[in-house]
Amino acid sequence: MKPSSSNTYNPISPIEPENPAVNHAIIVKSSNTKSRVETQIKMTLQLVGNQWSWLRVHESLLSKKKINRQIKENELHLEAFVVADSNPNQKVSMCQGCVRRERKRAQRRKKPVVDDRQRILLFNCDPLIDFSHGEAVLLTRITCYCRHHNERIGFRIQFRMRNDKGVVIATGESSPIMVTDDHKSYTSPPEKKYSVFPTPSHVSCSAVETHQAIIHRPPVIHLPILDSITPCRGSGWGGQKVTIIGFGFHGYLVPMFNKREAIVLGWSSTEMHCILPPAEQSGPVIVSFKHQTLNTTHPLFYYTEQENTSILDLAMKITGIQNHIASHSLEMDVIQLLSESQAYVLNATTDGGQTLLHLASYFNYTHLIKFLIARDLSLVYLQDHNGLSALHFGCLRKSSEAMCTLLKWGASIALKSVIGTPMDIVSTLLTRDITIDKTESDWIPNLFINMATEYYDSNMRLMNRC
Structure with a gap:
């Protein structure tokens, strides 16, 4: 793809920087980079820092007419469209030939015929999807071939999510997908090549080929x-x-x-x-x-390097109290500060999206962890801007007591983030410790081991059923 020649923001960028409401990113994973118009692709959407429970897919994107008018609390609305990789600023519509093919396909299956060139993208799913874990799987079909649009790299699917006020809060796009019909056999005459230069009798064929090579040379993409x-x-x-x-x-x-x-x-x-x-x-x-x-x-x-005084700074910011007298225990100072003030919101965050529970888990302040959870259990499930929960922070610092407390109150060992799940973090730390001849694993709570074993066994049983 050619780099943009201007300094204006690309309209397909994952998040528009000028819009402060857009502070999430959609991670898009596809099962295939090559497909046919008849084949479904498994697309997985992951929302980093998800705080929503439901994802509603627009009716025009559904392959089957399924209407669910029930309004759910805390739901997002999904929009999607197709663009060509060579021209990402232009939306792609279905060509007339593919519209006729889709019409015949619908008639064979005795389905309602919809002649709409915009239905180039179809999702085989329910209109309302459970999104409480921040992930949705969509069986996707692109109904037009890349060659019908002279696209040699592939189509990309761009996604947008809006909240109940219609504000775009996250966007993302897939990698290129080549929709081809190379399974069909064609018998076509060999292509003739013509030169745009006149060919006098004294000009050799090699000279003409040289001119053609110059004309058809692909553009050079400079290194960043x-x-x-x-x-x-x-x-x-x-x-x-x-x-x-x-x-x-x-x-x-x-x-x-x-x-x-x-x-x-x-x-x-x-x-x-x-x-x-x-x-x-x-x-x-x-x-x-x-x-x-x-x-x-x-x-x-x-x-x-992170100092433990940062947790006191956040507590003072939350409560608005600036003249607190510190004692010998910083953890007790924060608890006392929060106890003295009643007008505060515990889910307030740092610039990176971390709550007091994130920081308490990082420094293994178990008394503060219990104090915070007793007042707001939802803190256990909150993620920062990278998708890390308080349990992620506890695992990063090997804060075993913090990890155990969080697990007892429902923290997930499989919650995804930009650096993986808490299970991934523990596995990475164990591998690193073995590499430097430190094989101690006493810092891992037995509850964590038991939950990880159960999670692994349940996934294995599910795979065996499939």
Whole structure:
């Protein structure tokens, strides 16, 4: 894909930076990169930092007419459309030939005939999908061939989610999908090549071929140049918005902070806005793009080490009390501060989206964890801007008591984030400890082990049934 030549934001960027309501990203995974018009593709949508329970699919996108007028609380509305990879600013509609084919297909199956060129994208699902886990699986069919639109790379599906007020809160897109009919056999005459240059008798054929090679040479895509990151320092917890500055950016670049991917919020040819991933360790890390070679040296980003005083700062911000006298125990200070004030909201967050429960789990403050959960159980399920819950934070710091308390109150070991589930984090830490000759695993609570074993066994039974 050609990089954008202007500095304006691309309308298909995952999140529009100028819209403060758009603060989530949709991760789109597809089972195939090649398909036919008759074949369904399994598309998985994951919403990072999900806070909604239901996902409603627009009626025009349903392959079967299923009407569910029931209004659910806390629901999102899904919109989707198809674009060509070579021209992502232009929506693709079904050609007339494919409209006729779909009409015959509907007649054979004795279904209502809908002659609509906009029905190039169909989902075989219910109009209302359970979205409490932040994930939805859609069986998807694209009803027109790429070659009918002279598209040589493939179609992309762009998704938008709106809240009950009609405001777009998240967008994302799939990787290119080539919809082809190469299973059919065609008998066509060999293509003749003509030169746009006159061919006098004294000009050799090799000279004409050289001219043709120049005419049909594919465009050159320059390697991205990464100049700097603003700001160049940030919290090791991640979640803050950072801007990568350079040249030659396009929508398929994946920023990497050392070995961790960052969620892209929006981009232009010279800027890329993303969410800072959590640090593997404090200190400087290399910033690059996944599977890309840069034309310049890699710039550095500095992760600051997290002090436990940050939890007191957040508590003072929440309560509005600034003149609190500190004692010998910071954990008790926070509990006392919250007890003295009644006018506060416990789900208030840091710039990275972390709540007091996130920070209490990180520092293994079990008394504060129990205090917070007793007043607001929903804190257990809240995720920061990278999708991390309080249990993720407890696992990252090997805070065994915090992990055990959170699990007893319903924390999920399979909740997905930008760095994986709590089970993934524990597995990674164990592998790393074995590598450096530290095989102790006493920090993992037995409750965590039992729940992970049960989760694994249930998935194995489900796979065996299939």
